[in-house]
Amino acid sequence: MLPAPSKVIRTAFKLATTGTLLNDLGVSLLRAAAGFALGAAVGGTLGILVGFSRIAEAAIDRSVQMIRAIPFIASLPLVIVWLGVGEAEKIFLVALGVTFPIYINTVLGIRQVDPKLLELGRVQGLSSIQLISRIILPGALPSILTGVRYALATAWLALVVAETIGAQSGIGFLAMDAREFLRTDVIVLTIVIYALIGIAADAIARLLERRLLAWHPNYGTAR
Amino acid sequence: MNVHATPRYAASSESGPAVVVSSLVRSYGSRIVIEKLNLRIERGEFVALLGESGCGKTTLLRALTGLDSIQGGRIVAPRRPAVVFQEHRLLPWDNLWRNVSLGLQAQDARERAAEALTEVGLGDRLDDWPRNLSGGQAQRVALARALVQQPELLLLDEPFAALDALTRIRMHELVRELVANHQPGVLLVTHDVDEAITLADRILVMSNGAIAFEHRAARDGSTSISRAELLAELGVISHSPN
Numbered sequence: 161m162l163p164a165p166s167k168v169i170r171t172a173f174k175l176a177t178t179g180t181l182l183n184d185l186g187v188s189l190l191r192a193a194a195g196f197a198l199g200a201a202v203g204g205t206l207g208i209l210v211g212f213s214r215i216a217e218a219a220i221d222r223s224v225q226m227i228r229a230i231p232f233i234a235s236l237p238l239v240i241v242w243l244g245v246g247e248a249e250k251i252f253l254v255a256l257g258v259t260f261p262i263y264i265n266t267v268l269g270i271r272q273v274d275p276k277l278l279e280l281g282r283v284q285g286l287s288s289i290q291l292i293s294r295i296i297l298p299g300a301l302p303s304i305l306t307g308v309r310y311a312l313a314t315a316w317l318a319l320v321v322a323e324t325i326g327a328q329s330g331i332g333f334l335a336m337d338a339r340e341f342l343r344t345d346v347i348v349l350t351i352v353i354y355a356l357i358g359i360a361a362d363a364i365a366r367l368l369e370r371r372l373l374a375w376h377p378n379y380g381t382a383r
Numbered sequence: 384m385n386v387h388a389t390p391r392y393a394a395s396s397e398s399g400p401a402v403v404v405s406s407l408v409r410s411y412g413s414r415i416v417i418e419k420l421n422l423r424i425e426r427g428e429f430v431a432l433l434g435e436s437g438c439g440k441t442t443l444l445r446a447l448t449g450l451d452s453i454q455g456g457r458i459v460a461p462r463r464p465a466v467v468f469q470e471h472r473l474l475p476w477d478n479l480w481r482n483v484s485l486g487l488q489a490q491d492a493r494e495r496a497a498e499a500l501t502e503v504g505l506g507d508r509l510d511d512w513p514r515n516l517s518g519g520q521a522q523r524v525a526l527a528r529a530l531v532q533q534p535e536l537l538l539l540d541e542p543f544a545a546l547d548a549l550t551r552i553r554m555h556e557l558v559r560e561l562v563a564n565h566q567p568g569v570l571l572v573t574h575d576v577d578e579a580i581t582l583a584d585r586i587l588v589m590s591n592g593a594i595a596f597e598h599r600a601a602r603d604g605s606t607s608i609s610r611a612e613l614l615a616e617l618g619v620i621s622h623s624p625n
Contacts, residue, residue, distance in 0.1 A: 276468070276470065276472055277472060277474060279450065280466075280468070280472040280485075281485070281486070282450055283448055283450065283463075283465070283466045284485050284486030284528070284532070285463060285486045285532075286485070286486050290486075294474070294477075294485065295474065298474070298476040298477075299476070301476075373476075375475050375476040375477075375478075375512050375513075375514070376475070376476075377514055
């Protein structure tokens with residue numbers, strides 16, 4: 161049975177003013193942000209290493225691709241054994257989901273930089289650091305931002321799964337708690353909140369693309 | 384200076400010729416592309432290099448950039464040359480003045496880029512994006528980017544080949560003007576015999592990795608060589624009766 165939308169709105173208002181909704185929302189957002197930052201740092205660093213160095217590619221890429229072949233949610237039991245049920249486990253799972261899209265798109269972006277532009281950079285006398293900052297990273301940015309956008313989606317997925325299991329706070333906890341009492345209005349509310357945050361994250365990613373890729377004919381609006 | 388160059392790419396004094404190439408050998412594996420080639424280009428001298436595809440002219444130009452390793456001989460130049468390629472190679476994520484000042488180690492990079500862009504007639508487009516330019520305009524920006532470095536040697540690798548006929552004629556005028564003002568030595572690699580006759584003080588024809596023919600224009604600037612003679616040298620048509 162689905163509750164009436166008006167009931168969900170009333171519940172939202174009630175939980176926000178007298179309950180713990182805002183606190184739970186904050187906890188969830190913080191977990192997502194921490195996991196995303198960690199995963200993006202690891203994925204980005206590995207991606208840059210592999211993108212630039214054939215040796216790093218030989219050493220890292222195959223292992224990463226093997227781990228990537230596992231649906232990251234399948235590793236949840238192992239993560240719980242390692243880290244227990246707590247904040248660390250949730251942040252780790254989010255980070256795991258974020259690492260791979262960032263990694264793959266960073267490597268791809270660096271590899272796709274036009275070698276003719278690199279040659280031009282050398283002709284103009286750029287140092288290695290200038291080559292990276294003026295040519296390679298800007299050239300890889302469209303692909304990296306695609307990775308960011310994809311990673312935002314997986315981050316939410318990971319968070320929902322992690323919070324469904326043994327959370328003491330957060331949106332997922334709210335949902336599981338409501339299940340115990342058959343409060344479908346609260347359950348629907350949490351689903352709506354997840355959806356809204358997903359939309360907001362995507363909007364932020366789009367905004368980043370428009371700002372950072374203003375030069376790009378397929379993204380920018382600048383003339 | 385000459386950071387990427389091979390040990391054989393040596394720096395010379397600031398006042399000498401734009402470049403001196405002696406006994407240059409360039410090979411890919413066992414295949415020799417350039418064999419014992421000698422070439423000297425003075426500052427202010429405009430040299431055109433003709434030759435059919437695969438004769439080694441682009442390989443020579445690349446060797447002169449100092450990016451490719453060479454297998455023998457010496458290239459002596461005061462500094463690394465500036466290059467304009469067939470494609471404009473503008474960075475799409477940088478506006479025009481940032482593109483022109485790429486690699487420029489100067490506090491007043493923006494002002495110098497603005498001056499160079501004004502020289503090529505795009506002084507009002509400093510903050511514009513490369514994607515808003517026509518092919519001819521983009522190639523003018525590439526010229527500005529080369530000249531802002533104040534090179535002693537300017538290498539032009541078929542820079543007008545992709546332009547339409549009218550734009551090409553305008554570009555010829557512009558290049559002639561810029562070279563007269565800045566006085567770099569120029570090596571223009573081209574397929575276009577008329578372009579070589581119009582622009583060059585000296586025309587070289589390359590064949591099988593060596594310079595097979597050389598023609599120097601008269602002092603008054605008039606070129607005595609005819610199109611037919613050059614085409615004959617290139618092996619395109621048989622020798623004309625006169």
